[in-house]
Amino acid sequence: TWTPRDCREPNFKPSELWNRVIQVHYLLEQPTHRASAYGAHLNLDKDHIAIAAPVEFMTTYFPPTKFPSGLRDEGPASTPTPFANATNRFNNAPPPSTTADFSMPTAGPDEPKFGARGSALPSGHHERRLSISSNYSRASEMVFGKDALLGPRRPRPHKIWKKKYIKLIVVGDSGLGKTTLIKSLISIPGERLQVHDGSYTPTEQFRRDPESLCSTVSWRDEEDRIIWVYRVQDTPGYGDELDVFKNLKMVVDFIEGQDKKWLDMEQSRDRKEDLAELEDPRVDLCIFCIPPHRLRPIDLKYMFELGKHVPVVPVVTKADTMTIREANTYRTEVANRIANPMVPGIHDKINIFRFERDTLERAGVPDQAIAHPPFLVIASNDISEELAGAEPPLFWPERRYPWGCAEAFNKEHSDLLALRALLMKEALEEINKVKRQRYESWRRSTLGGLKVGRKIMSALLWTIVPAIVCLQVGRAGVRIEDVRRFVRTNVDRVKRLRPAPEAKPASTPPPVVVEELPPPIVKVEPAAPAPLPAHKKGWGF
Secondary structure (H helix, E strand, C coil), X not given: CECHHHHCCCCCCHHHHHHHHHHHHHHHCCCCCHHHHHCCEEEECCCCEEEECCHHHHHHHCCXXXXXXXXXXXXXXXXXXXXXXXXXXXXXXXXXXXXXXXXCCCCCCCCCCCCCCCCCCCCCHHHHHHHHHHHHHHHHHHHHCCCCCCCCCCCCCCCCCEEEEEEEEEEECCCCCHHHHHHHHHCCCCCCCCCCCCCCCCHHHHHHCHHHHEEEEEEEECCCCEEEEEEEEEXXXXXXXXXXHHHHHHHHHHHHHHXXXXXXXXXXXXXXXXXXXXCCCCCCEEXXXXXXXXXXXXXXXXXXXXXXXXXXXXXXXXXXXXXXXXXXHHHHHHHHHXXXXXXXXXXXXXXXXXXXXXXXXXXXXXXXXXXXXXXXXXXXXXXXXXXXXXCCCCCCEEEEECCEEXXXXXXXXXXXXXXXXXXXXXXXXXXHHHHHHHHHHHHHHHHHHHHHHHHHHHHHHHHXXXXXXXXXXXXXXXXXXXXXXXXXXXXXXXXXXCCXXXXXXXXXXXXXXXXXXXXXXXXXXCCCCCCCCCCCCCCCC
């Protein structure tokens, strides 16, 4: 036991004591360490530090030459104590080679306690104790606190807030309650969603401004520091169109347009932010509403064509119009027809989103023979006012009839609660992962198709097109001389129309320096004497 009086001894080093105490505290946390086998125990109080352990352990970690203290050797206790086993093992063991026989006088009655208020100590000791205590608290927090920077486990890094986007699209025939399903799926008590009344969803409005039919909610995950942005896109029913495939093409073009928009954002040269900071417009999942009682071939065909672009979750709406037996039979029938459509034009399986079995169990979906059954749901715009005004308020949609009440979130009546748990809690990461995989596949095929198209165009321009031109020339009977004359005439015409280049001023050549040569030396020979005139004959003059 160490008291404040021990800390004031001249050879006592409180800093080393605290470091050793921290080390022992760490060793006691290790279940396989010898300190735990000894049964050592550490007790920290404001007025003393006590360690109960055998002498061999104490002399190893707290040698008396450095940390003198009061040693109390106890024999086997009559009653079980936390240190009874350790004391018995120590007494039965061979005696240690060195015996630490040291004692310190106990603190007097007037001795102020360690950390007591108003304690009068010599100058400097009060600040010294405070610094020791603060150092120990900081060190113990680093070792044993939630950060555990020096402990056996790696520290948990600090996370920053980031956003993740989920976008669903609801598709189905007219009058199946798609808009009502959206309200019941994402609403909470006291929140007003910006959703139209659902009486009629105009096609022209969807073509002109699809964002006006999109509902958005968001919430924060404090543990993972993620802001989930959840969007549900409503669509016009394909029963409003005389040509169902016209409606299908409109929905498919919308889904493809969202993927192309994200691809343009990836390849944009003027993008100034990281893609993780931008809003993701891609569609993750499609909720396909199936009418009750009867699954038509056009529903399967629509679902098959739509599944080529986005995974589909089949949902049977207005399940309260069927009896229990009819609902179970129809669920099995829909699952079998989806697995084997047997419809002309469908030569492959329908792309149904496959939830993992563990995810289905966490969401409360009962384990059935059918791995991925369709969901039979009930949705309503009417809520229970009694539960909405309770504390805490509860969002509880229900449909009241003269013979009873159908509750949307009652597991005995509807699968809407399990569907909500899947789409908004348990399967969010799965949905996001499947979206990224599907987009990468679409991106490879799109960019690869563009490269193939460029190669085909270049082949047409440099091989097939010249061959066709030559064939046409041969059929027309055009002579080569006429072609040459035509080309020569047009070339001359272009030359005449082309402005003549301005004549550049001729540059004067640099003056030529001619060196003056010395005059040549000419030797002048003496002239020969003139001949004498010949003697004239005749008259003599």
